[in-house]
Amino acid sequence: MIGKTIPLLLLLPALVFAASLDGWMDVQTGGDSLSPEPGRLELGGMLSTDNWTLILEEQYSHEDSSGIVPRILNTYSRTDIDFIVDAGPVTINPDLCWTVDLGDKPEMVLPVQAGVAYREGFIRPGLSLAADFSENYHVFVKGLYWNRDLKQENGYDLAWTESRLNGGISCETSGFTLNMSGLYHKTNSDFIDYESTWGRFDIAFSTEPQSLPAHFYVTGDVTYSFYNGTNFLGNDLADRFTSRIRLVRMIVPSLAVNTTFESVIDYDGEIRPACTSAESRIIYHFMRSREVPSIITLSGKLSTSSIRTERAVLFSRINFYRGLSLLLNAEARSTPTSVAGAGDTRKWIVFGPGLEYQLATTLRVWGIIEQERTDLEEVEVWWRVRTGLEFYPGSLSL
């Protein structure tokens, strides 16, 4: 009897709907002289039919603030369930996310000078609805609600909740898109008598000119965001005008240059240039006919606002035998720092070689050895090993 039932049960899904099942896994781990093995495991599965998709993702992380001394360590698990239903032009997407902080509970500094609490996780249900009225008009609305598990040292629960609602409309004509959207966020904790609400209304316009010289792409967007609400000091949040332009030039088929400029201006009765940033990336593909194409990317980014950040990255993957490639990673950065005694700015360089094996799209295994030199009170040097495994066994038709 059981012998007959099991094959019938296995056949049942195929009789009810034609579905496909996908699964994936991503593991990263590492360690250095300062850190007790940071690591991350992500598992995912997706069951989909023509009309609906169910996605389940599980993440288990042991995080460390690598490079910052003293380090902040936390272990948590995060589960995401998404159910997406396509009903003609309407998409309905209920989802649920919850995290559990394991091990040492991270501290959270509370507003209104209410001291500190300890994070233990949260549960966050959400619902989004989207509809395409025609090829050119799209509307969406999304709501999220957090119930945070925040406890004071004496074990009292802060009853901390947050709700967030946003929605908008976008219309597209050839080469132009207009987006209008609104956002409302409310945070509440009865226990410390804290309530804060803020909102934003965005008008955004983006363009992608169609008649440009060959191998030359430009996109530009401007957004004006009206804010209401206050920051942690009780000052009004300023309105913000953001403009961005992206230029992509394919010089030859294997070499492309990608450049982005961004300018942000705040307005709170007075016009303030708030941030200017520029980023450029050169991407060179070669030995494309091999099992794994080789690539060299060189990028640099600079931003200046009330803080200044600089970052330059060189990454190369050079395939030398079947799926085996040699990796090289080098990064130089400068950011503000919270490390006591290190001054306002921290400069650091990370570089090192690695090895990677790729088996088509199914498997990728890599390992990299890096040295980090950080300019703190004095120049600190440490070695780090990072490894990873990505596995995608492919899609299974049911």
Add this chain to the structure above:
Amino acid sequence: MTPYARVLVIVAAVLVLLSACKGPVESTQLIVDTDACTGCGECVEVCPYGAIEIIDGNAVIDPSLCHFCYRCVEQCPEGAIY
């Protein structure tokens, strides 16, 4: 001059003019570059004020809770917060 170089020169000139503008360069909010953010959540872990959440795969900063301590800026492996 190629069209690309021409556009670059114009944009660079605009940026230089903008950066030379008088007045305080004082951002009232940090920026998350959603193209660069991978949603890894490292910024969430280091934020002492609980001001960051991952929504739809990107870090989102709550402007009413952020205290401008810049820990997330330093921590982000992609340099996506500035």
